[in-house]
Amino acid sequence: MRIAMIGTGYVGLVSGVCFSEFGFDVTCVDIDADKIARLNAKEVPIYEPGLDALIERNLAAGRLAFTTAFDEAVAAADVVFVAVGTPSRRGDGEADLTYVYEAARQIARVMREGTVVVIKSTVVVGTCRKVAEILRAERPGVDFSVASNPEFLREGSAIEDFMRPDRVVVGAEDERAEATLRRLYQPLYLRETPILVSTLENAELTKYAANAFLALKITFINEIADLCEKVGADVQKVASGIGLDNRIGGKFLHAGPGYGGSCFPKDTSALAATGQRHGAPLRLVETTIAVNEARKRDMAERVLAALGPDPEGKSVGIFGIAFKPNTDDVRDAPSLVIVPALQARGVRVVLHDPEARAQAEPLLPGAEWRDNPYDVADGIDVLAVVTEWNLYRGLSLTQIAGRMQGNTVIDMRNIWREEDVARAGLVYRGIGKGAASKRSDPLQTVSN
Numbered sequence: 001m002r003i004a005m006i007g008t009g010y011v012g013l014v015s016g017v018c019f020s021e022f023g024f025d026v027t028c029v030d031i032d033a034d035k036i037a038r039l040n041a042k043e044v045p046i047y048e049p050g051l052d053a054l055i056e057r058n059l060a061a062g063r064l065a066f067t068t069a070f071d072e073a074v075a076a077a078d079v080v081f082v083a084v085g086t087p088s089r090r091g092d093g094e095a096d097l098t099y100v101y102e103a104a105r106q107i108a109r110v111m112r113e114g115t116v117v118v119i120k121s122t123v124v125v126g127t128c129r130k131v132a133e134i135l136r137a138e139r140p141g142v143d144f145s146v147a148s149n150p151e152f153l154r155e156g157s158a159i160e161d162f163m164r165p166d167r168v169v170v171g172a173e174d175e176r177a178e179a180t181l182r183r184l185y186q187p188l189y190l191r192e193t194p195i196l197v198s199t200l201e202n203a204e205l206t207k208y209a210a211n212a213f214l215a216l217k218i219t220f221i222n223e224i225a226d227l228c229e230k231v232g233a234d235v236q237k238v239a240s241g242i243g244l245d246n247r248i249g250g251k252f253l254h255a256g257p258g259y260g261g262s263c264f265p266k267d268t269s270a271l272a273a274t275g276q277r278h279g280a281p282l283r284l285v286e287t288t289i290a291v292n293e294a295r296k297r298d299m300a301e302r303v304l305a306a307l308g309p310d311p312e313g314k315s316v317g318i319f320g321i322a323f324k325p326n327t328d329d330v331r332d333a334p335s336l337v338i339v340p341a342l343q344a345r346g347v348r349v350v351l352h353d354p355e356a357r358a359q360a361e362p363l364l365p366g367a368e369w370r371d372n373p374y375d376v377a378d379g380i381d382v383l384a385v386v387t388e389w390n391l392y393r394g395l396s397l398t399q400i401a402g403r404m405q406g407n408t409v410i411d412m413r414n415i416w417r418e419e420d421v422a423r424a425g426l427v428y429r430g431i432g433k434g435a436a437s438k439r440s441d442p443l444q445t446v447s448n
Protein backbone atom coordinates (compact mmCIF):
# COMPACT_ATOMS: atom_id res chain seq x y z
CA MET A 1 0.00 0.00 0.00
CA ARG A 2 1.44 3.38 -1.00
CA ILE A 3 0.84 6.35 1.22
CA ALA A 4 1.15 10.06 0.42
CA MET A 5 1.34 12.21 3.56
CA ILE A 6 0.36 15.80 2.77
CA GLY A 7 1.99 18.15 5.27
CA THR A 8 5.30 17.20 6.86
CA GLY A 9 4.96 19.09 10.12
CA TYR A 10 4.92 17.48 13.54
CA VAL A 11 2.06 15.14 12.84
CA GLY A 12 2.69 14.43 9.17
CA LEU A 13 6.37 13.73 9.69
CA VAL A 14 5.95 11.48 12.71
CA SER A 15 2.96 9.62 11.24
CA GLY A 16 4.63 9.21 7.85
CA VAL A 17 7.85 7.94 9.37
CA CYS A 18 6.00 5.53 11.67
CA PHE A 19 3.88 4.13 8.83
CA SER A 20 7.11 3.50 6.89
CA GLU A 21 8.44 1.74 10.00
CA PHE A 22 5.31 -0.47 9.83
CA GLY A 23 6.52 -1.45 6.34
CA PHE A 24 4.41 0.76 4.06
CA ASP A 25 5.81 2.91 1.24
CA VAL A 26 5.42 6.50 2.35
CA THR A 27 6.04 9.75 0.50
CA CYS A 28 5.90 12.82 2.73
CA VAL A 29 4.96 15.98 0.85
CA ASP A 30 5.33 19.58 1.89
CA ILE A 31 5.13 22.96 0.18
CA ASP A 32 8.07 24.11 2.30
CA ALA A 33 11.01 23.30 -0.01
CA ASP A 34 13.57 24.11 2.65
CA LYS A 35 12.02 21.60 5.06
CA ILE A 36 12.03 18.89 2.40
CA ALA A 37 15.64 19.63 1.43
CA ARG A 38 16.71 19.35 5.06
CA LEU A 39 14.87 16.07 5.50
CA ASN A 40 16.47 14.67 2.37
CA ALA A 41 19.82 15.63 3.91
CA LYS A 42 18.71 13.62 7.00
CA GLU A 43 18.42 16.81 9.00
CA VAL A 44 15.30 16.65 11.17
CA PRO A 45 13.53 20.04 11.28
CA ILE A 46 11.88 19.42 14.67
CA TYR A 47 13.25 18.19 17.96
CA GLU A 48 11.57 14.86 18.69
CA PRO A 49 13.50 12.16 20.54
CA GLY A 50 14.18 9.07 18.41
CA LEU A 51 12.85 10.49 15.16
CA ASP A 52 16.23 10.92 13.44
CA ALA A 53 17.11 7.22 13.77
CA LEU A 54 13.75 6.12 12.36
CA ILE A 55 14.08 8.50 9.41
CA GLU A 56 17.56 7.27 8.62
CA ARG A 57 16.54 3.61 8.80
CA ASN A 58 13.48 3.96 6.59
CA LEU A 59 15.19 6.21 4.05
CA ALA A 60 17.92 3.58 3.77
CA ALA A 61 15.31 0.84 3.36
CA GLY A 62 13.75 2.79 0.48
CA ARG A 63 10.32 2.91 2.14
CA LEU A 64 10.37 6.63 2.91
CA ALA A 65 10.72 9.65 0.64
CA PHE A 66 10.39 13.43 1.06
CA THR A 67 9.28 15.61 -1.80
CA THR A 68 7.61 18.83 -2.86
CA ALA A 69 6.19 17.03 -5.92
CA PHE A 70 2.59 16.95 -4.69
CA ASP A 71 0.95 15.69 -7.88
CA GLU A 72 3.34 12.79 -8.42
CA ALA A 73 3.05 11.60 -4.83
CA VAL A 74 -0.76 11.74 -4.81
CA ALA A 75 -1.16 10.16 -8.24
CA ALA A 76 0.94 7.19 -7.11
CA ALA A 77 -0.82 6.73 -3.76
CA ASP A 78 -3.56 4.35 -2.64
CA VAL A 79 -4.07 6.39 0.54
CA VAL A 80 -3.58 10.13 0.89
CA PHE A 81 -3.34 11.51 4.42
CA VAL A 82 -3.95 15.21 5.00
CA ALA A 83 -1.87 16.43 7.97
CA VAL A 84 -1.65 20.16 7.23
CA GLY A 85 -2.06 22.80 9.93
CA THR A 86 -5.45 23.97 11.21
CA PRO A 87 -4.49 27.10 13.17
CA SER A 88 -6.86 29.43 14.95
CA ARG A 89 -8.62 31.87 12.68
CA ARG A 90 -8.02 35.43 13.78
CA GLY A 91 -10.97 37.15 15.37
CA ASP A 92 -13.50 34.36 15.94
CA GLY A 93 -11.38 31.47 17.30
CA GLU A 94 -12.71 29.07 14.65
CA ALA A 95 -10.24 26.60 13.11
CA ASP A 96 -8.80 27.95 9.88
CA LEU A 97 -9.48 25.15 7.41
CA THR A 98 -7.97 26.93 4.40
CA TYR A 99 -4.98 24.56 4.19
CA VAL A 100 -7.19 21.47 4.43
CA TYR A 101 -9.54 22.61 1.68
CA GLU A 102 -6.65 23.76 -0.51
CA ALA A 103 -4.99 20.36 -0.08
CA ALA A 104 -8.33 18.68 -0.96
CA ARG A 105 -8.57 20.67 -4.22
CA GLN A 106 -4.99 19.76 -5.09
CA ILE A 107 -5.60 16.07 -4.32
CA ALA A 108 -8.79 16.07 -6.39
CA ARG A 109 -6.95 17.16 -9.51
CA VAL A 110 -4.61 14.16 -9.56
CA MET A 111 -6.05 11.38 -7.40
CA ARG A 112 -6.62 8.08 -9.12
CA GLU A 113 -9.68 5.84 -9.08
CA GLY A 114 -10.29 4.29 -5.66
CA THR A 115 -8.09 6.67 -3.64
CA VAL A 116 -8.80 6.83 0.09
CA VAL A 117 -8.34 10.37 1.44
CA VAL A 118 -7.81 10.41 5.21
CA ILE A 119 -8.05 13.64 7.20
CA LYS A 120 -5.52 13.43 10.04
CA SER A 121 -5.46 17.17 10.80
CA THR A 122 -7.68 18.20 13.70
CA VAL A 123 -10.80 19.48 11.98
CA VAL A 124 -14.18 20.69 13.19
CA VAL A 125 -17.27 18.57 12.76
CA GLY A 126 -18.46 18.52 9.17
CA THR A 127 -15.06 19.13 7.55
CA CYS A 128 -14.60 15.60 6.20
CA ARG A 129 -17.98 15.77 4.47
CA LYS A 130 -16.98 19.12 2.94
CA VAL A 131 -13.72 17.58 1.73
CA ALA A 132 -15.78 14.82 0.06
CA GLU A 133 -17.92 17.50 -1.61
CA ILE A 134 -14.80 19.25 -2.92
CA LEU A 135 -13.40 16.01 -4.33
CA ARG A 136 -16.74 15.14 -5.94
CA ALA A 137 -17.15 18.60 -7.45
CA GLU A 138 -13.61 18.69 -8.85
CA ARG A 139 -13.60 15.14 -10.20
CA PRO A 140 -17.16 14.00 -10.85
CA GLY A 141 -17.30 10.35 -11.81
CA VAL A 142 -14.08 9.37 -10.01
CA ASP A 143 -14.59 6.85 -7.24
CA PHE A 144 -12.93 7.72 -3.89
CA SER A 145 -13.44 7.45 -0.12
CA VAL A 146 -12.98 10.00 2.64
CA ALA A 147 -12.10 8.97 6.19
CA SER A 148 -11.28 10.73 9.44
CA ASN A 149 -8.36 9.60 11.56
CA PRO A 150 -7.53 12.22 14.19
CA GLU A 151 -4.10 12.03 15.77
CA PHE A 152 -3.52 11.93 19.53
CA LEU A 153 0.28 11.90 19.68
CA ARG A 154 2.04 14.25 22.09
CA GLU A 155 5.10 16.21 21.14
CA GLY A 156 8.10 14.90 23.06
CA SER A 157 6.81 11.32 23.09
CA ALA A 158 5.33 11.31 19.61
CA ILE A 159 6.87 8.09 18.33
CA GLU A 160 5.91 6.06 21.38
CA ASP A 161 2.41 7.57 21.24
CA PHE A 162 2.02 6.69 17.58
CA MET A 163 3.40 3.17 17.98
CA ARG A 164 1.58 2.42 21.24
CA PRO A 165 -1.53 4.58 21.35
CA ASP A 166 -4.31 4.09 23.89
CA ARG A 167 -6.68 3.80 20.93
CA VAL A 168 -7.02 4.60 17.26
CA VAL A 169 -10.09 6.60 16.26
CA VAL A 170 -11.40 6.19 12.74
CA GLY A 171 -14.37 7.75 10.97
CA ALA A 172 -15.12 5.58 7.96
CA GLU A 173 -18.44 5.11 6.27
CA ASP A 174 -17.68 2.69 3.45
CA GLU A 175 -15.99 -0.68 3.32
CA ARG A 176 -12.93 0.46 1.39
CA ALA A 177 -12.14 3.26 3.84
CA GLU A 178 -12.58 1.03 6.87
CA ALA A 179 -10.57 -1.86 5.40
CA THR A 180 -7.75 0.50 4.41
CA LEU A 181 -7.47 2.07 7.86
CA ARG A 182 -7.66 -1.32 9.56
CA ARG A 183 -4.86 -2.61 7.35
CA LEU A 184 -2.68 0.43 8.03
CA TYR A 185 -3.09 0.01 11.77
CA GLN A 186 -2.86 -3.78 11.76
CA PRO A 187 0.53 -3.73 13.54
CA LEU A 188 -1.23 -2.03 16.47
CA TYR A 189 -4.26 -4.29 16.27
CA LEU A 190 -1.93 -7.23 16.85
CA ARG A 191 -0.97 -5.51 20.11
CA GLU A 192 -4.65 -5.30 20.99
CA THR A 193 -4.90 -1.54 20.60
CA PRO A 194 -8.62 -0.68 20.44
CA ILE A 195 -9.53 0.60 16.97
CA LEU A 196 -12.78 2.52 17.18
CA VAL A 197 -14.51 2.77 13.83
CA SER A 198 -17.43 5.14 13.70
CA THR A 199 -18.97 7.97 11.67
CA LEU A 200 -17.00 10.95 10.37
CA GLU A 201 -18.69 13.28 12.86
CA ASN A 202 -17.99 11.02 15.83
CA ALA A 203 -14.32 10.79 14.95
CA GLU A 204 -13.97 14.54 14.35
CA LEU A 205 -15.65 15.46 17.61
CA THR A 206 -13.79 12.84 19.66
CA LYS A 207 -10.52 14.65 19.02
CA TYR A 208 -11.81 18.03 20.17
CA ALA A 209 -13.64 16.60 23.16
CA ALA A 210 -10.47 14.78 24.28
CA ASN A 211 -8.29 17.89 24.06
CA ALA A 212 -10.88 20.10 25.73
CA PHE A 213 -11.25 17.63 28.59
CA LEU A 214 -7.50 17.51 29.16
CA ALA A 215 -7.26 21.31 29.04
CA LEU A 216 -10.08 21.48 31.55
CA LYS A 217 -8.34 19.00 33.86
CA ILE A 218 -5.15 21.08 33.86
CA THR A 219 -7.10 24.27 34.48
CA PHE A 220 -9.03 22.65 37.30
CA ILE A 221 -5.89 21.65 39.18
CA ASN A 222 -4.43 25.11 38.56
CA GLU A 223 -7.40 26.67 40.32
CA ILE A 224 -7.15 24.13 43.14
CA ALA A 225 -3.47 25.16 43.40
CA ASP A 226 -4.50 28.79 43.91
CA LEU A 227 -6.83 27.71 46.69
CA CYS A 228 -4.09 25.56 48.24
CA GLU A 229 -1.90 28.65 48.50
CA LYS A 230 -4.63 30.50 50.38
CA VAL A 231 -5.55 27.73 52.81
CA GLY A 232 -2.11 26.28 53.52
CA ALA A 233 -2.49 23.08 51.51
CA ASP A 234 -0.15 21.42 49.04
CA VAL A 235 -1.54 20.85 45.53
CA GLN A 236 0.78 17.92 44.87
CA LYS A 237 -0.70 16.04 47.84
CA VAL A 238 -4.23 16.91 46.79
CA ALA A 239 -3.52 15.89 43.18
CA SER A 240 -2.12 12.54 44.35
CA GLY A 241 -5.14 12.01 46.53
CA ILE A 242 -7.64 12.60 43.77
CA GLY A 243 -5.52 11.09 40.98
CA LEU A 244 -5.46 7.68 42.61
CA ASP A 245 -9.21 7.53 42.14
CA ASN A 246 -9.59 5.48 38.93
CA ARG A 247 -12.53 7.60 37.90
CA ILE A 248 -10.26 10.65 37.84
CA GLY A 249 -6.76 9.37 37.02
CA GLY A 250 -3.48 11.02 37.93
CA LYS A 251 -2.45 12.40 34.56
CA PHE A 252 -2.81 16.07 33.63
CA LEU A 253 -3.09 17.00 37.29
CA HIS A 254 0.20 18.91 37.53
CA ALA A 255 -0.37 22.50 38.49
CA GLY A 256 1.66 25.00 36.51
CA PRO A 257 1.68 28.26 34.57
CA GLY A 258 -1.24 27.30 32.30
CA TYR A 259 -1.40 25.11 29.23
CA GLY A 260 0.05 26.18 25.91
CA GLY A 261 1.28 24.41 22.83
CA SER A 262 0.18 23.82 19.29
CA CYS A 263 -3.09 22.08 20.17
CA PHE A 264 -4.94 22.88 23.40
CA PRO A 265 -5.30 26.66 22.94
CA LYS A 266 -6.47 26.51 19.33
CA ASP A 267 -8.56 23.36 19.77
CA THR A 268 -10.44 24.64 22.81
CA SER A 269 -11.16 27.89 20.92
CA ALA A 270 -12.38 26.00 17.86
CA LEU A 271 -14.60 23.75 19.97
CA ALA A 272 -16.09 26.71 21.84
CA ALA A 273 -16.74 28.47 18.51
CA THR A 274 -18.37 25.31 17.11
CA GLY A 275 -20.63 25.14 20.16
CA GLN A 276 -21.66 28.77 19.69
CA ARG A 277 -22.29 28.27 15.98
CA HIS A 278 -24.57 25.31 16.65
CA GLY A 279 -26.45 26.96 19.50
CA ALA A 280 -24.93 24.58 22.07
CA PRO A 281 -22.47 26.78 23.97
CA LEU A 282 -19.79 24.89 25.86
CA ARG A 283 -19.57 27.05 28.96
CA LEU A 284 -17.01 24.88 30.73
CA VAL A 285 -14.70 25.09 27.72
CA GLU A 286 -15.21 28.84 27.37
CA THR A 287 -14.37 29.32 31.05
CA THR A 288 -11.33 27.07 30.76
CA ILE A 289 -9.96 29.26 27.97
CA ALA A 290 -10.49 32.47 29.94
CA VAL A 291 -9.03 31.06 33.17
CA ASN A 292 -5.99 29.72 31.35
CA GLU A 293 -5.25 32.99 29.59
CA ALA A 294 -5.55 34.91 32.84
CA ARG A 295 -3.22 32.44 34.51
CA LYS A 296 -0.33 33.16 32.14
CA ARG A 297 -0.63 36.86 32.94
CA ASP A 298 -0.89 36.06 36.64
CA MET A 299 2.40 34.18 36.45
CA ALA A 300 4.10 37.33 35.15
CA GLU A 301 2.51 39.27 38.03
CA ARG A 302 3.97 36.81 40.54
CA VAL A 303 7.44 37.39 39.16
CA LEU A 304 6.94 41.16 39.18
CA ALA A 305 5.70 41.02 42.77
CA ALA A 306 8.86 39.13 43.75
CA LEU A 307 10.94 41.96 42.28
CA GLY A 308 9.42 44.44 44.71
CA PRO A 309 7.56 47.70 44.20
CA ASP A 310 9.87 49.00 41.48
CA PRO A 311 10.74 46.21 39.03
CA GLU A 312 12.22 48.53 36.41
CA GLY A 313 15.89 47.79 35.74
CA LYS A 314 15.83 44.50 37.69
CA SER A 315 16.75 41.17 36.10
CA VAL A 316 14.87 37.88 35.83
CA GLY A 317 16.28 34.58 34.64
CA ILE A 318 13.96 32.07 33.03
CA PHE A 319 14.52 28.34 32.68
CA GLY A 320 12.49 26.80 29.87
CA ILE A 321 10.72 28.53 26.99
CA ALA A 322 9.17 25.60 25.03
CA PHE A 323 5.55 24.94 25.96
CA LYS A 324 6.65 21.66 27.52
CA PRO A 325 9.86 19.62 27.81
CA ASN A 326 11.26 17.45 25.00
CA THR A 327 10.06 19.72 22.23
CA ASP A 328 11.30 22.89 20.58
CA ASP A 329 7.70 23.97 19.92
CA VAL A 330 6.89 27.35 21.46
CA ARG A 331 3.43 27.86 19.97
CA ASP A 332 1.21 29.55 22.58
CA ALA A 333 3.76 28.78 25.30
CA PRO A 334 3.18 30.56 28.66
CA SER A 335 6.71 31.99 28.32
CA LEU A 336 5.55 34.04 25.33
CA VAL A 337 3.15 35.90 27.64
CA ILE A 338 5.40 36.04 30.70
CA VAL A 339 8.56 37.38 29.05
CA PRO A 340 6.94 40.35 27.22
CA ALA A 341 4.91 41.21 30.34
CA LEU A 342 8.16 41.51 32.31
CA GLN A 343 9.86 43.49 29.56
CA ALA A 344 6.90 45.88 29.43
CA ARG A 345 7.75 46.82 33.03
CA GLY A 346 11.39 47.49 32.19
CA VAL A 347 12.70 44.17 33.47
CA ARG A 348 15.81 42.65 31.87
CA VAL A 349 15.12 39.02 30.96
CA VAL A 350 17.74 36.30 30.52
CA LEU A 351 16.58 33.02 28.99
CA HIS A 352 17.65 29.41 28.64
CA ASP A 353 16.03 26.50 26.84
CA PRO A 354 17.94 23.42 25.67
CA GLU A 355 16.08 23.17 22.33
CA ALA A 356 13.68 26.05 21.72
CA ARG A 357 16.05 29.00 21.29
CA ALA A 358 15.96 29.00 17.46
CA GLN A 359 12.14 28.99 17.45
CA ALA A 360 11.70 31.46 20.29
CA GLU A 361 14.42 34.04 19.69
CA PRO A 362 12.61 35.89 16.88
CA LEU A 363 9.42 35.94 18.98
CA LEU A 364 11.06 37.45 22.06
CA PRO A 365 12.97 40.51 20.89
CA GLY A 366 15.13 42.20 23.48
CA ALA A 367 15.61 39.12 25.63
CA GLU A 368 19.10 37.80 26.32
CA TRP A 369 19.94 34.12 25.83
CA ARG A 370 22.49 31.88 27.47
CA ASP A 371 23.56 28.42 26.30
CA ASN A 372 24.47 27.29 29.79
CA PRO A 373 21.72 27.44 32.44
CA TYR A 374 24.17 28.49 35.18
CA ASP A 375 25.07 31.57 33.14
CA VAL A 376 21.43 32.66 33.32
CA ALA A 377 21.82 33.11 37.08
CA ASP A 378 24.58 35.73 36.81
CA GLY A 379 23.42 38.86 38.62
CA ILE A 380 19.68 38.14 38.37
CA ASP A 381 17.19 39.14 41.05
CA VAL A 382 14.64 36.37 40.51
CA LEU A 383 14.84 32.97 38.82
CA ALA A 384 11.68 31.43 37.35
CA VAL A 385 11.29 27.86 36.10
CA VAL A 386 8.66 27.92 33.37
CA THR A 387 9.27 24.59 31.57
CA GLU A 388 10.29 21.44 33.45
CA TRP A 389 13.18 20.16 31.33
CA ASN A 390 14.85 17.30 33.18
CA LEU A 391 18.24 18.98 33.02
CA TYR A 392 17.06 21.70 35.44
CA ARG A 393 16.16 19.16 38.12
CA GLY A 394 19.77 18.17 38.69
CA LEU A 395 21.40 21.61 38.68
CA SER A 396 23.43 22.70 41.69
CA LEU A 397 21.23 25.13 43.57
CA THR A 398 24.26 26.32 45.51
CA GLN A 399 25.98 27.32 42.29
CA ILE A 400 22.85 29.11 41.13
CA ALA A 401 22.52 30.92 44.45
CA GLY A 402 26.18 31.94 44.29
CA ARG A 403 25.70 33.64 40.96
CA MET A 404 22.38 35.37 41.66
CA GLN A 405 22.12 38.88 43.01
CA GLY A 406 18.68 38.33 44.54
CA ASN A 407 17.46 35.20 46.29
CA THR A 408 13.97 34.29 45.03
CA VAL A 409 13.15 31.22 42.98
CA ILE A 410 9.70 30.90 41.45
CA ASP A 411 9.26 27.28 40.49
CA MET A 412 6.19 27.25 38.23
CA ARG A 413 6.49 23.49 37.69
CA ASN A 414 7.34 22.36 41.22
CA ILE A 415 10.50 20.61 40.04
CA TRP A 416 12.51 21.42 43.16
CA ARG A 417 11.87 20.77 46.84
CA GLU A 418 11.61 23.78 49.09
CA GLU A 419 14.07 22.38 51.62
CA ASP A 420 16.75 21.90 48.94
CA VAL A 421 16.27 25.41 47.62
CA ALA A 422 16.29 26.83 51.14
CA ARG A 423 19.48 24.91 51.97
CA ALA A 424 21.16 26.81 49.11
CA GLY A 425 20.10 30.04 50.80
CA LEU A 426 17.29 30.85 48.39
CA VAL A 427 13.65 31.66 48.98
CA TYR A 428 11.34 29.15 47.29
CA ARG A 429 7.94 29.88 45.78
CA GLY A 430 6.28 26.88 44.19
CA ILE A 431 2.81 26.52 42.72
CA GLY A 432 -0.02 25.52 45.02
CA LYS A 433 2.21 25.35 48.07
CA GLY A 434 0.44 27.10 50.93
CA ALA A 435 2.46 28.36 53.87
CA ALA A 436 1.01 25.81 56.28
CA SER A 437 1.51 22.89 53.89
CA LYS A 438 4.98 22.22 55.26
CA ARG A 439 3.95 21.37 58.81
CA SER A 440 4.31 17.67 59.62
CA ASP A 441 1.44 15.80 58.07
CA PRO A 442 0.13 12.85 60.11
CA LEU A 443 -1.92 11.67 57.12
CA GLN A 444 1.12 11.24 54.90
CA THR A 445 0.20 7.82 53.56
CA VAL A 446 0.03 8.64 49.87
CA SER A 447 3.33 8.22 48.08
CA ASN A 448 4.01 10.24 44.94
Ligand code: NAD
Nearest residue numbers: 007008009010011030031032083084085086121122151155
Ligand atom coordinates in the same frame (compact mmCIF):
# COMPACT_ATOMS: atom_id res chain seq x y z
P1 NAD B 1 2.61 22.02 11.37
O1 NAD B 1 2.26 23.43 11.19
O2 NAD B 1 3.82 21.61 12.15
O3 NAD B 1 2.76 21.33 9.93
C1 NAD B 1 1.89 21.50 8.87
C2 NAD B 1 2.68 21.35 7.57
O4 NAD B 1 1.78 21.31 6.47
C3 NAD B 1 3.65 22.49 7.31
O5 NAD B 1 4.96 21.97 7.15
C4 NAD B 1 3.13 23.13 6.01
O6 NAD B 1 4.16 23.65 5.20
C5 NAD B 1 2.42 21.96 5.38
N1 NAD B 1 1.41 22.28 4.36
C6 NAD B 1 0.41 23.20 4.41
N2 NAD B 1 -0.32 23.17 3.30
C7 NAD B 1 0.21 22.20 2.50
C8 NAD B 1 -0.11 21.68 1.22
N3 NAD B 1 -1.14 22.15 0.51
N4 NAD B 1 0.67 20.72 0.72
C9 NAD B 1 1.70 20.22 1.41
N5 NAD B 1 2.04 20.66 2.63
C10 NAD B 1 1.32 21.64 3.18
O7 NAD B 1 1.33 21.32 11.98
P2 NAD B 1 1.23 20.07 13.00
O8 NAD B 1 1.60 20.52 14.37
O9 NAD B 1 1.90 18.89 12.40
O10 NAD B 1 -0.34 19.86 12.99
C11 NAD B 1 -1.00 19.33 11.85
C12 NAD B 1 -2.41 18.97 12.28
O11 NAD B 1 -2.37 17.92 13.25
C13 NAD B 1 -3.18 20.11 12.94
O12 NAD B 1 -4.53 20.03 12.58
C14 NAD B 1 -3.01 19.84 14.42
O13 NAD B 1 -4.07 20.37 15.17
C15 NAD B 1 -3.04 18.33 14.44
N6 NAD B 1 -2.36 17.74 15.60
C16 NAD B 1 -1.16 18.23 16.02
C17 NAD B 1 -0.51 17.62 17.10
C18 NAD B 1 0.80 18.14 17.60
O14 NAD B 1 1.23 17.72 18.66
N7 NAD B 1 1.47 19.04 16.90
C19 NAD B 1 -1.09 16.50 17.73
C20 NAD B 1 -2.28 16.01 17.26
C21 NAD B 1 -2.92 16.63 16.19
